[in-house]
Amino acid sequence: MTSQTHSDQTHGAAKRPRSVAEHLAAVTDLLARLVSESRAEVVPLPDALGRALVHGFLAPLSLPPFANSQMDGYAVRSADIPDGGTDLSIMPPVPAGSRPQPLQPGTAAPIMTGAMIPANADAVVPIEKAVPDHFLTHPGGAAVTLPATAPGTFVRAAGSDIAAGEQALAAGTCLGPAQLGLLAAFGMAEVEVYREVSVLLVTTGDEVVEPGVPLPEGKIYDSNGTLLEAAMKQAGLCVRRAGISTDNPGALQSLLRTAGRDVDVIVTTGGVSKGAYEVVRQAMADQPVEFLHVAMQPGGPQGIGTFDGVPFLGFPGNPVSCLVSFEMFLRPALSALLGAPAPRLPLRARLDLKGQARQLTSPGHKHQVRRGSLQPDGTVRLEGGESSHLMHALAASNVLIQIPEGVTELDAGDEVEVWML
């Protein structure tokens, strides 16, 4: 336990708190070094899930690569069939994957879905519309009766999805199943993405103990570590947990020097406020780290800078505060810089306060982030109050509700912006 200190950095009315946007910009600046060619790597497609393209990607071939059938049926020359339909001689079938012979006048070729349309054919009649309405096992020269059909019917033209040379995916696209599937459709087995961002995560506080041991009086279990580690893993970060630091600044410095040597970012929770024992503030005393207030509730007190040259973010100590700090600053900064994780999609929802408060109130000089559950009917219900220790309420939430500066009261039915977690 160290002696009490006067934390003067955030005191006094002189210093205007930073806006959320200003602090996000500062965090983005701090991490801008992560955008570097030296961090690009080529990985097999399955390993690229959740990571983002370094370069925009032009289609190396057209999709589909060749005109093919959309149905199981008969490939025909539409001009061969008059309005009332006609009989055509059945040619050898065209399975998918084969190179068919050109279609001769007066004939129809059985063709399977995805198979290449023979030269001269310009339409497919589905098997259901043929007489007989099934493929003959040994057609031998038999005839099939087919109705008239317009040119192009049930033909997927070459390039109808995308033509060779067109931009298929923009630089910074976060690669989910569909984007990876598209790269595979182009024949790519590998893709160039940025290396995963590694984070050293340290919980601080003499009051915090690891789960799994008996709880001494006056202490609480560390939930921040588990909460942030999981949120960071979902966002594609590579997380190293360094356990819990005591409130001894020297011990925290040693821990960071030992465990944080080769990470991209150090994140601590706790010890950044204006209390008497702010271990993170104290441990950073000789480092270019600023401690400040962001006009946000929860998550106001924030630390930002570098520790021994490694980018450092000091989140506040309450669980909801540190999750909100991650969602409002670190996650969007990485999305903006690297494309991954994918940005949260902001949605609009109407506030449902049934059985709750008459109004949602917010301090006008702060951006408030509340937790809520978005319902299928497009309304959002509050989960818990504004206090940042409400872990159980957070666990019942699926969105963060964003209440901008300047808004002090919202009524039931008012529209709010929500971010789906």
Next chain:
Amino acid sequence: MTSQTHSDQTHGAAKRPRSVAEHLAAVTDLLARLVSESRAEVVPLPDALGRALVHGFLAPLSLPPFANSQMDGYAVRSADIPDGGTDLSIMPPVPAGSRPQPLQPGTAAPIMTGAMIPANADAVVPIEKAVPDHFLTHPGGAAVTLPATAPGTFVRAAGSDIAAGEQALAAGTCLGPAQLGLLAAFGMAEVEVYREVSVLLVTTGDEVVEPGVPLPEGKIYDSNGTLLEAAMKQAGLCVRRAGISTDNPGALQSLLRTAGRDVDVIVTTGGVSKGAYEVVRQAMADQPVEFLHVAMQPGGPQGIGTFDGVPFLGFPGNPVSCLVSFEMFLRPALSALLGAPAPRLPLRARLDLKGQARQLTSPGHKHQVRRGSLQPDGTVRLEGGESSHLMHALAASNVLIQIPEGVTELDAGDEVEVWML
């Protein structure tokens, strides 16, 4: 290449196609065996991300476990301070994590956020409202001037988040960051979840080749494998890729017997339709597998049953069809049975057709699933047409648009249900 066969299982008007709900129920029935005590396992919290609780969980302790301070400030007996404020003697400080002495009348104890409220104290005055408005390094018996405060102010009562014995999480809750953080806050280091579901994934078709090699004429690259593997991994499944099977049924059977012995589910793509070379149908001829049509577009042809006793699902061969099959059947069946992956949240969005078709049309006798991009203003734009080969359009989408049976036309501004991918 095998001889042509007459695929009669789905022919004829006699057989009514299954509804989406009926097929989902059939898939859920098929996989019901996955809900078994023998599949439960206890894992460390970080390994439980994306998995679901086997049992409901009662709070083993209250959160917070003890009344604690919401602010850095002074713990006081509110009755000690008259309306105009008063001076109180400063006691030794209460850091977070310590067991404080009971508060004596006429005194105030410096207290840090999260620290235990001393016995007899019933409120906290924030440091900003004190005179002086910072903690003294050596208070020695000095006094602090504090304003009147109501009982309970800035005190987080024990159990104000959740009380010991209350249900904290229901059985089947999918464990995300907040739920894991809550378990950690209760002191849990491990949790009982169901084992991951393992899937053998096989793409079929003579026309399909692996990415990374030159593309022969008439062939296409396999995108289904990459697409489904990624979608399944995101859903928490353990995926084994068995590559591409030719259209030889014997070869497919051998592949499934070799690679599928110990998986929970076998999924194939392609070869389930009514063409002449339907390898999956042929390979399943001696197995209790049904091939049928679901009244859904895309993704109508489906296979379902068991192969050598292992649950089997045969998805159609087009990329969009097989993703839709996964999202409409396998994923929700697992969500319903096991709680993980978390179900897709259905949202309402207004259709934006600007620069596109005048109307969205859908076959009235089928449930249509279109791909779209949900915009922050709550509108959804179509990405590509209804055809199931449009991989590039899928890669531009973030939602599936659900158009139920019976709906044939939708205008701009009409509300539709969307599922966020």
